[in-house]
Amino acid sequence: MSRSHIRHELSKLESCLRKEIGELANKHQIKLESKQSSLCEIIEVLTQAKLCDEPLFCRLTKLDAAFCQLDIGLYGLCADCENEIEPERLAWDMLEQRCAECAENYEHQHRQELRLNH
Structure with a gap:
């Protein structure tokens, strides 16, 4: 997929x-003027409103990260190990931030943290 096609799909x-x-x-x-505000401004407003647990907030932060990664030429690379994210993972979710192996490790660690916090 070309950068312009990825940008179009992200838009x-x-x-x-x-x-x-x-x-x-x-x-x-x-x-909130969601049509005129930048993604960073929207993220800040939602953070101040304590809506960080909303699934929409997570998608929004991933979208912002994907645009940033595209701008600096790192789109499609794992945020943890910097290897390429499998094309089928990106086809399923253009906002994917991790390769399959790192995603599994992240989920395992996150479940451990949840157990320790409760």
């Missing part, structure tokens, strides 16, 4: 997420 996803963000902001009575 389409961004449009969809911005609509959902507008609905989330209305639901929680948060003043």
Whole structure:
């Protein structure tokens, strides 16, 4: 996939997420101009509103990371080991940040942290 095609697909996803963000902001009575605000501004507003546990917040931060990675030429590389993320993982989710092996390790560590915190 070319950089321009990836950017186009990420932009389409961004449009969809911005609509959902507008609905989330209305639901929680948060003043947010989701169409004019940058992704960083939206992330900051949602953080201040303590909505970091929302699945939409996670998708938004991954989208922001994907745009940044694309800009610096690192899109498609694992955030942990820097190897290429398997094409089928990126085809399934363009916002994927880890290769299969690192994703498995991350999930295992995250489950351990959850057990220790409860």
